[in-house]
Amino acid sequence: MPGGPPHPKGDDLQNIVARFKTVWPGFSLDVDVELPGSGVTALFGPSGSGKTTLLRCLAGLERVASGFLNFKGQIWQSENTWLPTYRRPLGYVFQEASLFPHLTVLGNLQYGLRRTKQANGFILQQSIELLGIGHLLERKPDSLSGGERQRVGIARALAVNPQILLMDEPLAALDLKRKQEILPYLERLRDELDIPILYVSHAPDEVARLADHIVLMENGRLVAQGPLVDVMARLDLPIRLGEDAGVVLDATVAEHDPAWQLMRLQFSGGSLWARRLDLPIGRRVRVRVLARDVSLATRPYPDISIQNQLAGVVDAITDDEHPGLALVRVKVGDSSLIARLTKRAAASLHIEPGITVWAQVKSVALI
Numbered sequence: 006m007p008g009g010p011p012h013p014k015g016d017d018l019q020n021i022v023a024r025f026k027t028v029w030p031g032f033s034l035d036v037d038v039e040l041p042g043s044g045v046t047a048l049f050g051p052s053g054s055g056k057t058t059l060l061r062c063l064a065g066l067e068r069v070a071s072g073f074l075n076f077k078g079q080i081w082q083s084e085n086t087w088l089p090t091y092r093r094p095l096g097y098v099f100q101e102a103s104l105f106p107h108l109t110v111l112g113n114l115q116y117g118l119r120r121t122k123q124a125n126g127f128i129l130q131q132s133i134e135l136l137g138i139g140h141l142l143e144r145k146p147d148s149l150s151g152g153e154r155q156r157v158g159i160a161r162a163l164a165v166n167p168q169i170l171l172m173d174e175p176l177a178a179l180d181l182k183r184k185q186e187i188l189p190y191l192e193r194l195r196d197e198l199d200i201p202i203l204y205v206s207h208a209p210d211e212v213a214r215l216a217d218h219i220v221l222m223e224n225g226r227l228v229a230q231g232p233l234v235d236v237m238a239r240l241d242l243p244i245r246l247g248e249d250a251g252v253v254l255d256a257t258v259a260e261h262d263p264a265w266q267l268m269r270l271q272f273s274g275g276s277l278w279a280r281r282l283d284l285p286i287g288r289r290v291r292v293r294v295l296a297r298d299v300s301l302a303t304r305p306y307p308d309i310s311i312q313n314q315l316a317g318v319v320d321a322i323t324d325d326e327h328p329g330l331a332l333v334r335v336k337v338g339d340s341s342l343i344a345r346l347t348k349r350a351a352a353s354l355h356i357e358p359g360i361t362v363w364a365q366v367k368s369v370a371l372i
Contacts, residue, residue, distance in 0.1 A: 019043075021169075021201065022075040025062045034058050034069070034225040042077050044217035045195045045202045047233070049209075050244060055225040056205045060171050063203065064097055065090035076169065096167035100177045102158030104146040110157050111142040114164055132163040135197065136190055152183035156190055163198075170194070170202045176211060184211075191215055209249035213237070213293050214372040238341040240323040240334055247326060251295035252343055253372075258288045270369070274338030277313045279369040291372050296332060298368040299344035303354055305363050313366035317342065319358050322351070335364050342366070 021040040027033065034055050040046050048056040061067040063074065065081070065088065074082040081088040104113045114129055133139050136156040146154060155175055162170060175191075176184045188211070194202060195215055206212050212219060212233070219236045221228040221244050229242055236242075238252045259271035261281060268281045270292055277292065284290065305314050317337035325332050331351050333344045342364045346356070356362070 018078040021063075021077065023059075023063060023073070025059065025069045025072040025074075027069040027071060032058075032225060034062070036222075036225070036227050038220060038227055038230065040201070040203070040220070041218050042201050043199075045204055045215050046218040046220060047212040047216035048203060048205045048220050048222060049207065049212050049216075050222035050228070051207055054207075054222040056207070056222055057173050058225070059222070060173055060203060060205050064095060064171055065093055066097075094166075094168040096162030096165055096170045098155075098159050098162050098170070098172040098175050100174050102146075102154040102161075104154060104157060104161075106146050109143050109145060110138065110149070113146070113157060114142075114161050116161075118164060128166045129160075129164045132160040135163070135193055136160040150183060150186075151179045152186040155179065155183075155187055159190070159194070167200065169200055170198070172202060172204045174205050174207070176206075176208070188214060209246050210372070213253050214291070238334065238343065240321050240332055240343070245326050248297060249295070250325075250332060250343060250345065251293060251298075252341055254292040254294065254340055256290050256292045258284045258286055258290060261286070270371075272340055274317070274336075274340035274342075275315050277315075277366060277369050279371060282371065293370045293372050294342060294366055295368070295370075296343040296345040298366060299335075299342055300365045300367070301333060301335070301344050301346060301354065301356065302363045302365060303360075306365075309365075311365040311367055313369070315342070315364045315366065317362060317364050319356060319360050319362055321358065322356065335362060337364060 019042045021042060024037045026035045036059055048059060050056055058067060062069050062072060072082050080086050081093055105116065108116065118129060136159055138156050138160055141149065141153060176187060192215065204215060216233045219233050220230040221236065221242060223244055228244060229236055234253050234255060254272045256270040256272040258268055259276060260269040262268065266281045267278050270277050270279055270290060315337045317335035319333055320336045321334040323332050325345060329347055331346050331348050333346055333351065333356055335342045335344065344364060
């Protein structure tokens with residue numbers, strides 16, 4: 006049971022084992038999950054699905070009587086153990102940075118140092134450099150943009166030298182321009198920090214760009230979890246992404262074509278041409294291919310404008326959100342693509358599992 010002794014499940018010294026079960030008026034949480042102890046894990050789902058509640062339980066901000074939490078071999082909560090938030094070695098980033106308006110940026114960062122024995126000036130300096138806020142240190146919060154305030158809030162969370170970083174929709178309060186400003190810094194956190202990051206979001210584009218692992222939640226329960234690439238390619242999940250349905254591919258820059266300003270991206274199922282960027286040969290990149298940008302044909306067509314045509318085998322078909330549409334998954338080597346078709350088109354082409362098709366990819370996005 007959720008409050009009982011731990012049960013053998015994976016490597017408890019490397020992963021995070023969490024079990025929480027509670028009921029509030031109008032909402033219940035019932036989660037039993039094992040999370041990776043490294044990389045970025047996205048807690049993803051619609052508003053009200055329990056993502057933030059789970060994050061607060063992990064932080065100790067919500068005390069659930071029927072709960073268990075093992076953080077990489079450290080018991081933070083069990084029947085007989087309760088570690089208060091201030092004793093859990095974590096950093097927490099809220100939707101709003103909530104900086105002290107009377108203090109400078111440096112003063113806000115130093116405030117946390119006086120409240121923990123784990124922090125030190127070296128870690129603080131690293132946080133300042135990682136978030137690129139050195140030029141902001143003498144400014145007051147009311148002179149900062151929303152993106153700058155959030156970067157200061159993240160640096161403040163890192164200054165306590167946490168063993169895990171919890172981020173509760175840190176971009177939700179920002180407009181598109183500010184989101185684009187801060188996303189590269191979040192990628193730096195993912196790539197340079199040697200601690201797990203739990204990232205709450207209901208934005209598919211953020212999750213596709215940042216996450217290594219994904220946990221899907223709905224109505225306070227876990228729907229699915231696994232590596233991002235695998236989960237995004239599933240068609241059997243109740244959470245629908247609408248226009249954001251598609252897959253994420255791990256690829257490598259294989260070739261530049263300077264004459265046409267294109268570059269070829271190699272992945273496990275073949276390669277795709279995309280607009281050329283200033284990236285070296287061999288650079289690993291993440292590619293997002295949306296279902297709306299994939300069409301299917303029963304043979305290759307050399308005389309059309311779509312240059313990316315990949316042979317594959319249909320392995321799954323499901324209804325889309327609109328009754329006239331279907332989602333078709335095509336295996337291309339070890340990878341998958343998803344195409345959105347009208348059911349009329351699928352019927353006229355005799356699309357069914359097992360047939361060979363050519364996936365025509367109209368657009369590729371590097372993320």
